[in-house]
Amino acid sequence: MVREGVEAGIRDVTGLVVDPYFSSTKLAWLLERDGVRAAARAGRLCFGTIDSFLVWRFTGGRCHCTDATNASRTQLYDIAHHAWSDTLLDYFDIPIALLPEVKDCVDDFGVCEASHFGAAIPIRGVAGDQQAALVGQGCLRPGMTKSTYGTGCFLMTNTGATKPASDARLLTTVGYRLGGETTFALEGSIFVAGVAVKWLRDRLGLIGTAAETEAIARRIGGDTRGVHVVPAFTGLGAPHWRADVRGAITGLTLDDGRDEIVTATLKSVGFQTADLVAAIAADGVAVETLRVDGGMVANDWFCQFLADVLDVAVERTPLQETTALGAAALAAVGAGLIEDTTAMAAAEGERRFLPAVTPATRAAWLDGWHAAVERLLGT
Numbered sequence: 001m002v003r004e005g006v007e008a009g010i011r012d013v014t015g016l017v018v019d020p021y022f023s024s025t026k027l028a029w030l031l032e033r034d035g036v037r038a039a040a041r042a043g044r045l046c047f048g049t050i051d052s053f054l055v056w057r058f059t060g061g062r063c064h065c066t067d068a069t070n071a072s073r074t075q076l077y078d079i080a081h082h083a084w085s086d087t088l089l090d091y092f093d094i095p096i097a098l099l100p101e102v103k104d105c106v107d108d109f110g111v112c113e114a115s116h117f118g119a120a121i122p123i124r125g126v127a128g129d130q131q132a133a134l135v136g137q138g139c140l141r142p143g144m145t146k147s148t149y150g151t152g153c154f155l156m157t158n159t160g161a162t163k164p165a166s167d168a169r170l171l172t173t174v175g176y177r178l179g180g181e182t183t184f185a186l187e188g189s190i191f192v193a194g195v196a197v198k199w200l201r202d203r204l205g206l207i208g209t210a211a212e213t214e215a216i217a218r219r220i221g222g223d224t225r226g227v228h229v230v231p232a233f234t235g236l237g238a239p240h241w242r243a244d245v246r247g248a249i250t251g252l253t254l255d256d257g258r259d260e261i262v263t264a265t266l267k268s269v270g271f272q273t274a275d276l277v278a279a280i281a282a283d284g285v286a287v288e289t290l291r292v293d294g295g296m297v298a299n300d301w302f303c304q305f306l307a308d309v310l311d312v313a314v315e316r317t318p319l320q321e322t323t324a325l326g327a328a329a330l331a332a333v334g335a336g337l338i339e340d341t342t343a344m345a346a347a348e349g350e351r352r353f354l355p356a357v358t359p360a361t362r363a364a365w366l367d368g369w370h371a372a373v374e375r376l377l378g379t
Contacts, residue, residue: 026077028092028180032222040098049074051126052100055109058123063110066100068177072330077102079174080163082182104177105131106334124334128155129323131176134185137291137317138344145280145287147273148322151295152237153190155276157285158183168279169239176330178341186283188238188276192231192247192294193269199233200265206258214299217263221306226251228372229264235270239279242377250372266302271369284303289313291349293322300351307353310366315349 027047031037039045048056052066060118071077071084078085080104091098103109106196109123121239130148137146149151157166158175163184166172175185197213200206206214230236235243249261277287290312297316299304307314319325328339332338 003153024088024092024094027076027094031092031094037093037095039110040095043097045098046100047098048100048248051128053075054097055123055126058112058298059110060113062275063123064100065103065109067103067105067126067128068174068182069105069131070126071100071102073128079172079182082177093222096097098294102237104180105135105330106178108334122335123331124365125327125332126329127176127327127330130156130187131174131185132326132330133293133323134158134175134326135321135329135341135344136322136324137245137321138182138341138347139291140341140345143285143288143292144345145277145289146293146322147276149193149269149292149296151193151195153193153294154272155273155280155290156185156187157184157280157287159285160184164283164285166279166283166308168282169241170276170279170283171238178333186285187279190269190276190277191234191237193272194294195233196211196229196231197296198264198266199231200262204261206262210295211267211298213262214301216259217266217301217305220259220263222263222267222301224251224260224264224267225253225256226368227256227260227264227266228259228369230372230376231268232376234247236373236376238276240373240377245376246377248372250375251368266299266368267305267309267365269311270302270305271366273306274366274369277312288311289315291315291317293320295320300353303351307355308357309362311355311359311362313355314353316351316353 005187011114046064049066049070051070052064055063055065076084076088083095105127106125109126112121112123114120121152133148134146137144139158142158145157147155160183164172164186166186171187173185173187177185197210230248232245232247235245269290280287290310303316329341329344333340
């Protein structure tokens with residue numbers, strides 16, 4: 001559908017073009033196609049992210065808008081001044097009329113036509129994926145941090161009204177914008193998390209189901225005897241940002257086998273999370289508690305390892321889909337069903353995991369992991 005929309009937008013030079021991976025360079029490329037820039041300047045063409053496309057379609061083309069969290073990911077939005085950047089629009093020669101109006105996360109995004117769901121439904125909340133999860137996890141005070149373990153891992157910490165300039169190669173972003181006030185966040189991304197477990201099952205055949213990994217890790221007491229898996233299948237994300245490296249298994253001996261490789265794969269996700277938490281600390285934000293969600297956190301052993309390797313309490317949400325919960329909360333505020341989202345900050349997790357290893361053990365674990373990563377990076 002996305003490709004068809006892009007092709008139709010170029011062919012007809014009218015309507016809305018949607019890009020799931022919006023970027024300034026992609027939009028600049030699109031505008032070089034015959035007739036597209038002229039159509040944009042004439043007001044016959046709009047460009048937007050998935051959320052603005054959905055709002056446009058649901059409202060019958062009456063509302064071309066997005067919210068501050070999605071706008072902040074387009075490489076065209078000035079998050080300090082809360083507006084599309086005149087400097088960047090001029091540099092890329094992008095007509096501002098092409099872009100959606102930027103609203104708060106709770107705002108009037110029009111009314112969904114009755115033909116879609118059988119009733120006219122007001123659209124009152126919009127947020128990006130991880131930002132909605134930040135709200136859904138109740139991370140509404142500075143320092144509160146969440147991590148979502150899906151295919152990859154996305155860790156985000158609330159920095160309040162402070163817009164930090166990361167020296168540790170993390171992403172400064174809009175966490176959410178409510179009532180005209182912006183809350184900022186720092187985010188770090190791990191490219192490979194749950195997909196590594198899928199690799200163990202579907203490519204190596206070492207497990208039959210993801211649930212088996214917990215029993216395997218417990219059977220060997222989590223001791224991989226120096227075996228490390230660095231799952232850089234598509235490179236390493238934050239804080240390394242090395243798309244050129246590839247995965248490796250290090251430290252294997254003839255005494256090692258399935259159990260060590262499976263357990264080392266689980267631990268690799270925890271180690272990468274520890275690198276992100278260390279990067280956040282280097283940027284001056286202390287993480288005292290990590291709220292977690294996603295498919296991987298159904299594994300109690302993994303959650304306990306996270307607490308041990310991070311040396312922080314780990315709280316597991318009772319709901320895996322906190323993105324949906326956050327989006328629903330924003331919409332509920334906009335619809336007047338609840339006063340605000342502050343009650344979510346005090347929400348209790350389904351279970352709390354506390355650190356239970358010595359500093360010396362933790363340091364030895366991290367030293368081994370960093371040595372394995374350094375071999376890949378050539379440092």
